[in-house]
Amino acid sequence: xxxxxxxxxxxxxxxxxxxxxxxxxxxxxAGHLALFAGGSxxxxxxxxxxxxxxxxxxxxxxxxxxxxxxTHAVGRAFGVVLVPMGSFHYEVATFRQEGDYLDGRRPxxxxxxxxxxxxxxxxxTVNALFLDPHRGDVIDFVGxxxxxxxxxxxxVGDPExxxxxxxxxxxxxxxFAAQLDFQMEEATWKQVREQAPTILQVSxxxxxxxxxxxxxxxxxxxxxRLLHESGLLQVVLPEVAxxxxxxxxxxxxxxxxxxxxxxxxxxxxxxxxxxLALGILLHDVGKPPTFTVADRIRFHxxxxxxxxxxxxxxxxxxxxxxxxxxxxxxxxxxxxFIHVREMRESTLKRFLRKPNxxxxxxxxxxxxxASHGDLTSYEFCREKLEELSREKMRPPRLLTGHDLIAEGLxxxxxxxxxxxxxxDEQLENRVSTREEALEWLRRRIGxxxxxxx
Numbered sequence: 001x002x003x004x005x006x007x008x009x010x011x012x013x014x015x016x017x018x019x020x021x022x023x024x025x026x027x028x029x030a031g032h033l034a035l036f037a038g039g040s041x042x043x044x045x046x047x048x049x050x051x052x053x054x055x056x057x058x059x060x061x062x063x064x065x066x067x068x069x070x071t072h073a074v075g076r077a078f079g080v081v082l083v084p085m086g087s088f089h090y091e092v093a094t095f096r097q098e099g100d101y102l103d104g105r106r107p108x109x110x111x112x113x114x115x116x117x118x119x120x121x122x123x124x125t126v127n128a129l130f131l132d133p134h135r136g137d138v139i140d141f142v143g144x145x146x147x148x149x150x151x152x153x154x155x156v157g158d159p160e161x162x163x164x165x166x167x168x169x170x171x172x173x174x175x176f177a178a179q180l181d182f183q184m185e186e187a188t189w190k191q192v193r194e195q196a197p198t199i200l201q202v203s204x205x206x207x208x209x210x211x212x213x214x215x216x217x218x219x220x221x222x223x224x225r226l227l228h229e230s231g232l233l234q235v236v237l238p239e240v241a242x243x244x245x246x247x248x249x250x251x252x253x254x255x256x257x258x259x260x261x262x263x264x265x266x267x268x269x270x271x272x273x274x275x276l277a278l279g280i281l282l283h284d285v286g287k288p289p290t291f292t293v294a295d296r297i298r299f300h301x302x303x304x305x306x307x308x309x310x311x312x313x314x315x316x317x318x319x320x321x322x323x324x325x326x327x328x329x330x331x332x333x334x335x336x337f338i339h340v341r342e343m344r345e346s347t348l349k350r351f352l353r354k355p356n357x358x359x360x361x362x363x364x365x366x367x368x369x370a371s372h373g374d375l376t377s378y379e380f381c382r383e384k385l386e387e388l389s390r391e392k393m394r395p396p397r398l399l400t401g402h403d404l405i406a407e408g409l410x411x412x413x414x415x416x417x418x419x420x421x422x423x424d425e426q427l428e429n430r431v432s433t434r435e436e437a438l439e440w441l442r443r444r445i446g447x448x449x450x451x452x453x
Contacts (some may be wrong), residue, residue, distance in 0.1 A: 038129075052088075068084075095114050193230050257286070
C-alpha cells in the first residue's frame, strides 16, 4: 500500500497536513487516541484534493482545551473544539454516540465513547472512515472502503432511521452522490424519495447552505437533476421545479425545456460563486408563469417576473440582502444583451460599467451556449470592454451642484436629473471639458425656461 500520508501531502496543502499531524501528535503524546476523520479520509482514498482535516479523539473537550492554547469551543455540547495550529484551524471532536433525534434536527443527548461507536453514528459509510496518522493505516468499521471502490453512497445502518435523525442528510445525500459521481444504494435512494416531504423540518439556513454547496461544487447539473428526481426540489424550490416540462421555441432553444436548458448551463460552467450559481438557477424562473403561445411560444416579461421571484426566493433562503440584490440584478438584466448593439453609447457604457459585469457577461455566455450558440453579443461586449478605458466609461464629473446654483438654479430634484443628462453628453462624446459642460448647461437652462412659459 502506498504511504497514505505522502499521498495526502501530494493532493493537499502540505502545511495543512503538517498542522494536522502536529495536532494529532500532541494528543497522542498526552495519552489519547487521535485519528483523521470523515471527508478528508474519503477524499484521500479517492485521490481528490483535501481542503480541511478533522481530528477525532478519545480526549474529552476539557482535555483538548488543556493540551492546546487559544482553543474555541464551537460545539462543546457535542465535544467539538476548534484548535489553531500554524495558519490553519482544526476541528477536534471527541468520539461520541448520540441519543434519539426527537425533532429531525439534533440529538437529545450526547455520550462520549470510542471510535467504533463514533463511526456507527455518522451519516454515510464513505464519511465514517478514519486514518491513523501515527501508523498510516485506514480504520473502517462500516464497510466504507468497499463502498468507495464500488462508488456507492450508502447510509451507516438503516437509512430510514439515519435520515429520520437529521432530515438535512436527505440533501447531503444528493450532494455527495452528485459531486462524487456515486450511485445511491437502492434502500438509501428509496428513503431519500420517501422522506423528501419532511425536509422542511430543517431550518432554511441549513437548507440554503447545502443547496449552495451543490450549486457551487462539482457537477452542479447532476446535483440539480438529483434534487428533482428525489422530489426535494419540488419541496424546497417549487418555483425551479416548475421549469420542468416548460417547452421553449425550438428555433432558439433546440436543447429542450427550461429545466434542461438550466442544467445544461451548469454543465458548461466553470467555477461558480454563489451569486452566479443562483443567477443561472433563477435566470429563467419567470418563464413558467409567463408562458404563452401565439405565433410561437413566448415568455413576455419573464426577466422582470423572474427578478420578483428571485427576491422572494432570496428572502425564503435567508440570503444576505447584498447577495439577493446581486442575483435579482443578474436575473432582471440577462435579456439586455439582446439589444447591446442597438444601444445608445451612453446606455451601453452604463451597462458595461455595472458592478460585477463579469458575472452578467458570463451568465449571458452560458445562456447562449446552452441554447442557440450565437455569441455575437458576447463578443461585441468583450470588444467594447477592451476598447473603452475606465475614464471613457466613467468620465470625471465636470460640474457640481455649486455650479448649478451659480447659474441661478434652486437646489432640488432637478439637480440630479441635470447632472445625469450631462454625464450622458460625456458618455456620448459630445462634451469633454468644463467649458463645454457650462455651455451645455446654459443651453439646457434656456430650454427649461422656454418650456415652462
